[in-house]
Amino acid sequence: MDKQMMELLARRAGLDKALAEHPEDVAAAAKQAADVARKIKAPADPRAEPWPPMRPGSGL
Amino acid sequence: MTDLHWMTAAAAAKAIASRELSPVELTAALLARIERLDPRLNAFIRIDGEAAMAAARTAEAEIAAGRSRGPLHGVPVGVKDIIDVAGLPTTCHSRILADSLATSDAVCVSKLRGAGAIVLGKLSTHEFAIGGPSHDLPWPPARNPWNTDHHPGGSSSGSGSGVAAGLFPMALGSDTGGSVRNPASCCGIVGLKPTYGLVSRRGVFPLSFTLDHIGPMTRTVADNALMLEVLAGHDVHDPGSAAVVSGHYSAGVDRDVRGLRVGFVRHFHEIDMPADPEVTAALAHVARTLQLEGAEIRDVHLPTLEEFGAVNRVILQSEAWAIHAPWLRERPGDYGQLARRRLMAGAFFGAGDYVQAQRRRLEMIAIVEETLRDVDVLLCASSMDPACRIDSPADIERTYPRQARTPFNVTGHPAIAMLAGVSAGGLPLSVQFVGRYFDEATLFQVARGWERASGSDKKHPAIV
Numbered sequence: 001m002d003k004q005m006m007e008l009l010a011r012r013a014g015l016d017k018a019l020a021e022h023p024e025d026v027a028a029a030a031k032q033a034a035d036v037a038r039k040i041k042a043p044a045d046p047r048a049e050p051w052p053p054m055r056p057g058s059g060l
Numbered sequence: 061m062t063d064l065h066w067m068t069a070a071a072a073a074k075a076i077a078s079r080e081l082s083p084v085e086l087t088a089a090l091l092a093r094i095e096r097l098d099p100r101l102n103a104f105i106r107i108d109g110e111a112a113m114a115a116a117r118t119a120e121a122e123i124a125a126g127r128s129r130g131p132l133h134g135v136p137v138g139v140k141d142i143i144d145v146a147g148l149p150t151t152c153h154s155r156i157l158a159d160s161l162a163t164s165d166a167v168c169v170s171k172l173r174g175a176g177a178i179v180l181g182k183l184s185t186h187e188f189a190i191g192g193p194s195h196d197l198p199w200p201p202a203r204n205p206w207n208t209d210h211h212p213g214g215s216s217s218g219s220g221s222g223v224a225a226g227l228f229p230m231a232l233g234s235d236t237g238g239s240v241r242n243p244a245s246c247c248g249i250v251g252l253k254p255t256y257g258l259v260s261r262r263g264v265f266p267l268s269f270t271l272d273h274i275g276p277m278t279r280t281v282a283d284n285a286l287m288l289e290v291l292a293g294h295d296v297h298d299p300g301s302a303a304v305v306s307g308h309y310s311a312g313v314d315r316d317v318r319g320l321r322v323g324f325v326r327h328f329h330e331i332d333m334p335a336d337p338e339v340t341a342a343l344a345h346v347a348r349t350l351q352l353e354g355a356e357i358r359d360v361h362l363p364t365l366e367e368f369g370a371v372n373r374v375i376l377q378s379e380a381w382a383i384h385a386p387w388l389r390e391r392p393g394d395y396g397q398l399a400r401r402r403l404m405a406g407a408f409f410g411a412g413d414y415v416q417a418q419r420r421r422l423e424m425i426a427i428v429e430e431t432l433r434d435v436d437v438l439l440c441a442s443s444m445d446p447a448c449r450i451d452s453p454a455d456i457e458r459t460y461p462r463q464a465r466t467p468f469n470v471t472g473h474p475a476i477a478m479l480a481g482v483s484a485g486g487l488p489l490s491v492q493f494v495g496r497y498f499d500e501a502t503l504f505q506v507a508r509g510w511e512r513a514s515g516s517d518k519k520h521p522a523i524v
Contacts, residue, residue, distance in 0.1 A: 001408070006408075010407065013385070013389075013408075017390070017392055018388060018389075021392060021393055022392055022393070022397075022400060025392075025401045029405040029407065030405075030408045032402070032408075033377070036373045036405075037370075037374060037410075037413045039370035040367075040420055041420060042419070042420070048419045048422065050419045050421070051418050051419075
């Protein structure tokens, strides 16, 4: 993720103050997220459901 | 009688019930030990000595009058400071919540008190159970009693340090990516992450709704089973609570392991994240010992640690961002640097990342379930290294992800970490056992089998 994109996403998330006061931490957070997200293998089956399933009538 | 500070919860409860031991004497002895050792260990954020002594006197009077509150009557406990104790702040080891006062007990605390336990105070954690051993917070990080220059693991750092050092026989921790089992591994005690939903999370500050678990931390397997017996149970006000009848875990703890099928997940520590040779040798020794005790050991394969770790991180940091976004926007400077970096990462995931992680999570659950149809429990690494030095951010950064605990936060299976041996450098090495959903009883049986054969419950740090 380049610096421009990182700053755009940070501002969209409302992190203007963090960008001004802790720019290295915002950049480190963005790098962590980008590194991790690319390691997720999307299920091959387009019908694969997420966890947890919706369970009407159970719980609260 | 054993030194009071090394007495197990079960032995203390028995001695108190039979009036051989006064809860006042036990509580006073532990508070004196805390006063002496805690300045070196930093296990506590707040010691609630007066309230603990008052509770001990009440317990003594109740027992003298023939009234028993339950199986932990008069036994002291420490509570991780993300868990509410009425009348005390729940700081989460953070400036953000430094003045936040709890008005009622978390369900887990209420259950322990209902069984007669005495709360000694609130224990150090990594900030909001995610940061790391930070030196830029209002309270110092906890230290490892086996060597105070070393990290005690986290995030339930004070819980692990205090149980191992004999400051209290049992503690409450929480586990979202391994935070009960990491300090258990680093400090050589027994830490259980129960099945997701078995123990209520109500009154515990959340880190990640679908990954958070509350778990018991003790010096013996039998104490862990005893504590879980008190903690487990359905809570209609916790949306993640499981509507199952909780088990009687203590009764079967001493069954032998003959005939049990143990799946050894070697690739975690041999291929995915090659472990320190002492850890590898310790795990092989655990497997051989269980085999000699009559268990059948067979190799099994699961998805890689890298993939489990990624799914855990995307879900954890996305859910944590939803909780922390308002404070991160308004008060970023009130977090320590480690927590600030980890919590802000959630701002950079898209909704699609989160949903893909949850879809892959369901597939991973299916794979582990399929594996546990052919074996009764899994045996695998917990930490790939002994605890590193606490003053080395580079070592902490390097070793922290080198673990095999997150897979079972992702899948929700119960998992227990405990001492597997002691390194040449005098630090604990660890092993992890994983069970079927809600089958903590078999998990305790195998863990106790290893404990009985190895004498792991008799090994304590030399701190005095």
